[in-house]
Amino acid sequence: MKSKNIRTRKERKEFMGMKDGKSNVNEQILAFDRVLPFEGQVEAVALKEDGSYCLQFSAPDAKRVAVLIDEKEYPCAKNQDGVWEMDYPSRKGIQYVQLLVDGTEFLTPMLPITYGYSRPYNYVALPKPEESFYQIKDVPHGSVRREFFFSEVTGEWESCIVYTPYIYEKETERVFPVLYLQHGHGENEIGWTNSGKMHFILDNLIAEGRAVPFVVVMCNGMVQTVENGKRMVNFRLLEKELFQDVMPFVEQKFRVGKTKEMRAMAGLSMGSMQTSMIGLTHPDCFCALGIFSGFMRDIISGGEMDMSHGEPSRNSHLALLENKEEFVRQYPICFRAMGTEDPYWEHFAADDEMLKQKQIPHIRKEYPGAHDWNVWRMCIYDFAQLIFQE
Incomplete structure (x- = not known):
């Protein structure tokens, strides 16, 4: 007789769909139109x-x-x-x-x-007429959809946001490049579309012929697990979940490339650190890296933001930087950028010095601003024009 504690993958999916594995399986529903003042309220x-x-x-x-x-x-x-x-x-x-x-x-x-x-x-x-690149315009628009998949890593249902360019539905035999794009600490998979307006940025760039049409996958890098009966976040699990759950799910459901040349990875803040750790560890999987307001080193493990109480990182992923020729061969496009008023500038400067000493060529940019979406919108705007070009 099968033990009550052992379930098949199908049974685990059904079980997690019924129990309160996560307090909110579905997305928070947000209105596209603004909320008008109701009785007793005023415009905020x-x-x-x-x-x-x-x-x-x-x-x-x-x-x-x-x-x-x-x-x-x-x-x-x-x-x-x-x-x-x-x-x-x-x-x-x-x-x-x-x-x-x-x-x-x-x-x-x-x-x-x-x-x-x-x-x-x-x-x-607030409206910024001088910055129209992230505004919705009269151009063909792609689709943003929320997808759900069962994660073998967390043992629960998870979700990701997938952007497909407008031409995805028209050219039904075409296989598209794919960017795996990560958010920062304390955020989740909705950030890049809800706050970053990434989909409008790409719609506009593609319509202008300044970016190649590509798919974008955004998953929750604040990976939650239960350890010792307590729910916590272990950001290091993104690597395992990405390769074991997310990429197989996306590559099975969407017409996206499955080779190094057809994949890129980028992220902001914590997501930039995850991009560095994953990208430098698996250079055979991605052709470009985007480090936004970012970190080459793991500065979370063993610190106060590390809920899983891991050990301080040895930063073994940086080993690829010891061979400049190999790094250039693997990553002809490595993009780093940060706001000039970013409170984490010291880490950016330290990475500057490390890359200078190792003579690692890369694209480096500074934007006016701090550690926020005003900077990250500009990061994806510039990075998107670099990747997947012939």
């Missing part, structure tokens, strides 16, 4: 006569309202109508904001919601 972002913006929230019974931006608290002032107001300190495109009411954090329905800091989070998106 208001344009002032001098061209600046203010944030405003209706909370007539609150004793104190503030907004948290970049870990700094900005107090609001209450007007005669019971609306709390503050001068918005930023003029850049997208910015995460957290509403504080009497010291408690709240999500407001009057601002758009994304996922950051390991939870749903509000953000403000």
